[in-house]
Amino acid sequence: MAFIVINLSVLAGGARSQPVQEALLSQQEEVMVGRLAEGLLAQNRASLAQAITLLESRLPQSRPVAAALFDRLLATETHGASSESFRVGLSGPPGVGKSCFIEVLGKALTNRGHRVAVLAVDPSSHTSGGSLMGDKTRMPELTRDPRAYIRPSPTGGMLGGVARSTRDTVVLCEAAGFDIVLVETVGVGQSEFAVADMVDIFVLLIPPAGGDELQGIKRGIVELADLIVVTKADGELTVPARLVQAEYTSALKFLRPRWPKWKPKVLSVSAQNGEGMAQLWETMEEFCRLARISGELKARRRKQCVSWMWALVREGAAEMLLNYPAVRHRVKELEQRVAKGDLPPGVAADILLEAFSGATCRTFPLIEQHLEKPDESTNER
Numbered sequence: 554m555a556f557i558v559i560n561l562s563v564l565a566g567g568a569r570s571q572p573v574q575e576a577l578l579s580q581q582e583e584v585m586v587g588r589l590a591e592g593l594l595a596q597n598r599a600s601l602a603q604a605i606t607l608l609e610s611r612l613p614q615s616r617p618v619a620a621a622l623f624d625r626l627l628a629t630e631t632h633g634a635s636s637e638s639f640r641v642g643l644s645g646p647p648g649v650g651k652s653c654f655i656e657v658l659g660k661a662l663t664n665r666g667h668r669v670a671v672l673a674v675d676p677s678s679h680t681s682g683g684s685l686m687g688d689k690t691r692m693p694e695l696t697r698d699p700r701a702y703i704r705p706s707p708t709g710g711m712l713g714g715v716a717r718s719t720r721d722t723v724v725l726c727e728a729a730g731f732d733i734v735l736v737e738t739v740g741v742g743q744s745e746f747a748v749a750d751m752v753d754i755f756v757l758l759i760p761p762a763g764g765d766e767l768q769g770i771k772r773g774i775v776e777l778a779d780l781i782v783v784t785k786a787d788g789e790l791t792v793p794a795r796l797v798q799a800e801y802t803s804a805l806k807f808l809r810p811r812w813p814k815w816k817p818k819v820l821s822v823s824a825q826n827g828e829g830m831a832q833l834w835e836t837m838e839e840f841c842r843l844a845r846i847s848g849e850l851k852a853r854r855r856k857q858c859v860s861w862m863w864a865l866v867r868e869g870a871a872e873m874l875l876n877y878p879a880v881r882h883r884v885k886e887l888e889q890r891v892a893k894g895d896l897p898p899g900v901a902a903d904i905l906l907e908a909f910s911g912a913t914c915r916t917f918p919l920i921e922q923h924l925e926k927p928d929e930s931t932n933e934r
Contacts, residue, residue, distance in 0.1 A: 582618050590625040596730040598702060604725050605704055608718045623721070626728050638727040639841055642748035644738040644774065645758030650784045651737055652691035653824040654758060659692070661830055662733055663700040670731035671695070671703045672722055674738055702731060720751040720861050749777045750860045753850055754840050756780045759801065761794035761821075776808055778817055779840060782833060787823035794821045812849055815840060879908040 578586065589607070592600025608619050645651055652673075659669045671692070695701045704726075706719065723734050738748045749755040757778035775781070781801050786794035801819045810816050818836055822829035844850035874880055887904060890896040 578617060578621055582621070586618060586621045586625055589622055590629070593626065593725065593728045594629060598729075601702065601725060601729045602704070605706075605718070605722050608721055608725065609706060619721075623724075626724075637732050638734060639732065640723060640734050640736065640752040640754075641837065642736045642738070642752035642755045643758060644748060644755070645784075646760065649758045649760045650824055651758060654782075654784055654822070655735055655737060656692040656695045657824040657827060657830060658834070659695045659701055659735065660698065661827075661834065663695075663698050667700070667733050668731045669695075669698075669701045670726035670729075670734045671701065672719055672726070672734065672736045673703065673705045674719060674736075702726065702729075719748075720857075723751060750857045750864075753844065753853065754779045754837055756782055756837075759783050759797060761785055761790045761797050775805075777811065779811065779815065780817060780833075780836060781805075781819045783819065783821040785823065785825075786821035786829065787825050797821075812844075814843060814847055814849070874905065874909045877909050880905050883908060 589600050589604045593604060604622060607615055607622065610619075643651060643655065655671055655673075659671060662669050692703060696703055704722065706722070719736060723736065726734050734752075736748050736752055755778055757774060757780070759781060761783055783794045783798045783801070786798075798819050798821045805817055805819065808817075820829055820833055820836065822833055824830075841850070844853070875884070883905065887896065887901040891898050891901050
């Protein structure tokens with residue numbers, strides 16, 4: 554199969570003539586950036602792990618270093634001319650068998666000579682912020698495969714089933730010579746489809762005999778799927794899996810496909826005995842071939858870059874707003890008033906946005922009213 558060539562120098566959809574980030578780094582940081590860049594291009598696994606850790610860091614001092622690393626990679630024309638990649642997104646509800654499915658598929662691909670990177674995203678705790686990161690224990694054979702690389706990452710509270718750094722991590726894996734990147738989402742529901750905006754093909758995994766199989770067929774994640782796969786099609790679940798496959802095949806006729814030249818297919822597979830896995834990969838190859846010939850893949854990647862840019866802008870804007878002094882000083886007060894029912898949530902939000910933007914209160918009469926008597930209701934009590 555002829556894979557899709559991705560040129561890092563045109564990752565954003567156009568020619569690159571100037572550095573992305575001109576940050577003043579210390580000599581030690583410059584040395585680290587050079588060492589990581591050289592290690593990545595030399596397909597060094599330790600360098601890849603260190604680069605991803607740097608990328609995932611939320612420390613302010615890590616951001617210019619990560620930007621400088623990407624700048625170094627983008628400037629490396631030799632890598633951009635020879636890099637090949639195919640990005641596969643995988644999502645599905647808990648219990649569908651994503652880890653087993655990925656291990657069997659990954660082993661089949663490495664046996665064919667491919668280098669496979671698996672980016673598995675685990676949900677972060679809302680209380681402690683930690684994650685279980687148990688994906689490597691669920692993929693023991695693939696973990697030991699020298700042609701595979703598994704990197705679990707926490708969502709960090711980001712919605713959409715992926716981590717904030719997932720998309721850039723894909724680029725790092727491609728720079729390190731992995732020609733197939735499998736992105737596994739958290740998979741906690743039908744809203745976990747942000748992965749569709751960072752992969753070439755989006756595969757939705759469905760369990761057999763899960764009950765009410767077609768509840769989400771009208772809208773949501775099913776509409777974004779390029780391929781639907783019914784898992785665990787073996788033993789006593791063989792017949793239920795085939796029934797679910799037939800139901801989805803029939804229901805998809807009423808949905809408009811994402812791409813006119815590709816009608817989403819529904820397949821059934823078994824990770825236990827490997828049945829259907831060969832046909833699955835052939836179907837994915839066919840999709841990749843058609844997308845490459847028609848230019849759909851190139852257009853999709855350009856749209857994904859723009860979409861991901863705005864997602865990060867929204868997240869960064871929220872972070873900047875909360876760290877702005879005029880906003881930070883009023884957050885606790887407004888939270889308490891909203892919790893007591895003294896202030897509508899929408900008005901409180903407008904007050905914070907006004908403080909951030911520097912707009913006058915006269916623009917918002919309702920806000921002015923609440924600002925003039927901020928503690929009136931509290932004093933009455």
